[in-house]
Amino acid sequence: MAQANAKPYLGSTVLDVHHPDVFPSSPMALIGIFIAIIQDRFSGTNAEGLPYYWDPDPTPDHDEDNSNEKPRRIYIESQFSEFPDARDVLPSILVDKEETRADKQWFGHRGHINLPDRNEVYVMFTTSSMSILVGGRTRGESATLAEHIFMFLATCTPFIRETFSIHDISVPIMSKTTPQRRSGNDIEFWNTTINFQVQTKVLWRTKPIAPRLQEIRSKLSLGADKNHVDLDIEQYVGRT
Amino acid sequence: MAISIKIVKETSLWPYGHLIQWELKNDAISGDYTFAVYRSGFLNGPWDLAAQGLVNTFAFRDTFPQKPGTSAPNEVRPNQLGGFRNFYYKVTVTGPTGETAETIDEVGPTANRHMSNFRRKAIRDLGLVLRKYSGSKVALLKRRRWGTRCLKCVDPRTKEVTRAACVSCWGTGIVDGYWAPVLTYARRSASNNVSVITPEQKSDANDCKIWMPETPTMERDDIVVFMNDQRRYRLDQVMQTEIQLESVHQVLSAQEIARDHVIYKLHVSPDINPLF
Numbered sequence: 001m002a003q004a005n006a007k008p009y010l011g012s013t014v015l016d017v018h019h020p021d022v023f024p025s026s027p028m029a030l031i032g033i034f035i036a037i038i039q040d041r042f043s044g045t046n047a048e049g050l051p052y053y054w055d056p057d058p059t060p061d062h063d064e065d066n067s068n069e070k071p072r073r074i075y076i077e078s079q080f081s082e083f084p085d086a087r088d089v090l091p092s093i094l095v096d097k098e099e100t101r102a103d104k105q106w107f108g109h110r111g112h113i114n115l116p117d118r119n120e121v122y123v124m125f126t127t128s129s130m131s132i133l134v135g136g137r138t139r140g141e142s143a144t145l146a147e148h149i150f151m152f153l154a155t156c157t158p159f160i161r162e163t164f165s166i167h168d169i170s171v172p173i174m175s176k177t178t179p180q181r182r183s184g185n186d187i188e189f190w191n192t193t194i195n196f197q198v199q200t201k202v203l204w205r206t207k208p209i210a211p212r213l214q215e216i217r218s219k220l221s222l223g224a225d226k227n228h229v230d231l232d233i234e235q236y237v238g239r240t
Numbered sequence: 241m242a243i244s245i246k247i248v249k250e251t252s253l254w255p256y257g258h259l260i261q262w263e264l265k266n267d268a269i270s271g272d273y274t275f276a277v278y279r280s281g282f283l284n285g286p287w288d289l290a291a292q293g294l295v296n297t298f299a300f301r302d303t304f305p306q307k308p309g310t311s312a313p314n315e316v317r318p319n320q321l322g323g324f325r326n327f328y329y330k331v332t333v334t335g336p337t338g339e340t341a342e343t344i345d346e347v348g349p350t351a352n353r354h355m356s357n358f359r360r361k362a363i364r365d366l367g368l369v370l371r372k373y374s375g376s377k378v379a380l381l382k383r384r385r386w387g388t389r390c391l392k393c394v395d396p397r398t399k400e401v402t403r404a405a406c407v408s409c410w411g412t413g414i415v416d417g418y419w420a421p422v423l424t425y426a427r428r429s430a431s432n433n434v435s436v437i438t439p440e441q442k443s444d445a446n447d448c449k450i451w452m453p454e455t456p457t458m459e460r461d462d463i464v465v466f467m468n469d470q471r472r473y474r475l476d477q478v479m480q481t482e483i484q485l486e487s488v489h490q491v492l493s494a495q496e497i498a499r500d501h502v503i504y505k506l507h508v509s510p511d512i513n514p515l516f
Contacts, residue, residue: 051403060500066405067392081441088443088498090404096439133439137411137501140393140400185434186445187474187495 025200027097030128031078033164034095038132039076041152047071052145058086074145079133090189091136091145098129103199117207124202125167132194135180139190143177146192150174153196168199241266245333247345255320257303258347262331264298271336272296278330279318282382282419283344283456287330302329310388313396316414318386324459324478325385346457351484359483363454366489367425370453375425379508380456381463382422384414405502418463421508426452428466431496446496448473454480454487464494465508470516472497472504 014024015032022028040046042054051066052074059073066072075089079096103125111123132149136142150172153160157169175193244265251259260277267273275294278287279302290302304318318327332342351359369375390409393402401413410417429449436443450464450473457478458464464473473494480487497503509516 058500060405062505064405065407066403066502072403072405077441079439079441080437082437084441087441088445089500090498092440094440135440137404138401140395140398140402141404143400144402180440182438182440182443183434183436183445185432185447185495186443187476187497191440 025126025128025202027100027128030097030130030198030200031095034130034132035076035078037160038093038095038149038152041148042074042076050148052091058089079131091134091141093145093149094133094135096131096133098131100126100128102126111203119205119207121203121205126200126202128198128200130196130198134192134194136190139177139179142190142192146174146177146194150194153194166198167201168197170197170199172196241268243267243333243335243339243341245331245341245343247329247331247343249350250327250329250345250347252320252347253301257301257320258327258329259299259301260329260331261299262343264333267335269336273336274334275300276332277302278332280328280330280419281318281326281384281386282380283328283346283422284420285330286420290329313399314389314391316386316389322385326382326457326459328456346455348457348487349485351486355484356486359486359488362483362488366451367453370425370427370451374427376428377423377467378426378450378452379421379423379465379467380458381418381465381503381506381508382456382458383412383418383461383463384416387414387416389413390415407502407505410506411502418506421465422456423509424453426450426464426466447476448494448496450492450494452490452492454489457487458490458492463497463503464492467509467516472501 014022014026014029015036018029018032022032039054042050042052047053049068051068051071053071054076055073058075061073064070064072072091075086075092077084077092077094079094105123105125109122109124110120112121113119134142134146134149136145153169153172160166161169173195175195177190177192179188180191181188245262246265247260247262249261251261253259262275264273272295275297276292277290277294277300279290280287288307291300294300306312306317307315319325327347328344329347330342330344332340334340350356389396389399390401390406390413392408393406394400394409394413395402399413401409401411404411409415412418427450431446431448434445436445452458458475459478460475462475464475465471466473474497475492475494477493479491481489481491507516
């Protein structure tokens with residue numbers, strides 16, 4: 001599997017190409033990562049011998065006949081795009097995130113405390129449900145493409161975790177292939193859904209600054225004269 | 241006068257086929273008249289030979305036999321196990337002097353003579369309106385329901401089409417996908433364009449009603465191509481007006497096909513440049 005550009009950051013990750021507003025392990029980050037992975041699965045040498053391939057330009061070439069020699073372009077993007085660059089293209093693989101749940105592992109999320117400086121480290125896991133819709137114009141097309149994605153995710157989980165510093169990825173679940181009609185004005189097509197869970201680790205630490213401030217204050221009140229013993233007792237006020 | 245032939249009755253023998261009966265006109269010359277019967281799913285063929293060498297007979301019972309040298313599931317026989325199957329028969333005759341004639345008819349009921357004339361008038365009036373005023377030229381593509389299964393994209397066990405953009409079967413699972421196109425006139429209602437945001441991103445959908453003559457009979461999954469603006473529509477529903485069960489005209493509910501569909505590569509008219 002080709003390596004994507006990734007910056008490990010406190011146990012979660014985000015792609016280089018993301019917008020600065022997209023934080024590591026945020027919904028947009030997770031959706032973007034899995035879109036990039038699946039696009040890579042259908043690109044270049046990874047797509048050799050398949051009747052489908054991915055290209056940034058969604059318009060199929062005229063001579064594509066969905067054979068292994070002249071494969072058909074496939075559309076891989078996120079769901080619910082408000083302004084997509086192409087509409088109603090099939091077959092399509094559309095990725096989205098459902099709910100994200102924060103899991104508490106220890107009391108108060110506390111993982112560690114360093115007594116000398118009272119720095120505390122906290123750990124939390126977030127579990128996000130991912131869904132991938134595999135759409136096709138026929139039942140067989142949707143089902144066979146979904147099978148590709150399903151097996152790819154099931155077998156490449158360790159590599160995906162390692163590359164993107166994801167804590168855990170559950171085994172995928174593939175639904176049955178059913179007909180869908182987006183609106184009463186539309187022709188029906190076939191859809192297969194693949195669901196799985198992604199668990200990311202969130203770490204944060206706290207550093208108490210009140211004692212540090214009071215240290216500074218006591219040094220200021222003592223001044224530069226080491227013989228001065230007028231001790232400022234206010235440094236102890238407020239500590240319980 | 242030249243001989244002519246007319247199919248006078250088609251009797252459906254569900255689910256085992258049809259009984260076709262015909263008669264000759266102007267058959268003044270004594271001798272043997274040899275008939276051949278052909279079967280198709282649409283008005284312009286292509287035609288499958290159902291029987292030949294029928295001498296001085298005026299009926300034939302078509303039981304949809306398996307083509308010689310073929311077998312299921314790779315070769316799908318015609319059958320009547322569906323509510324909306326259309327069959328067309330062509331009967332040709334060769335007279336004692338070698339003179340030939342032929343007739344084509346769709347299987348269906350026939351109104352009695354008096355009401356048949358009313359029907360003819362209604363059909364003629366509609367045809368005039370469509371050709372001169374409100375209609376547009378269309379090409380009709382009727383989906384094949386029987387024939388050789390596509391070996392490139394059909395799973396023979398589940399009979400599912402696994403590649404919808406296959407140009408061997410045009411995504412239908414049967415080689416050639418559609419019968420030969422038929423050109424006629426039809427009227428399309430104003431479009432009801434709808435854009436909705438769905439999990440499948442923003443989708444543009446367009447549905448309409450189409451009014452067209454009584455023949456050829458259309459059914460769901462058939463394609464109507466409007467030559468004027470090159471839009472292609474897939475049929476969802478077909479309703480007919482009838483006189484004594486015989487169709488007078490058809491009203492179709494149709495949805496526009498997405499622009500990347502493989503059906504856009506199927507040329508319906510050889511006269512247009514670029515090929516369309």
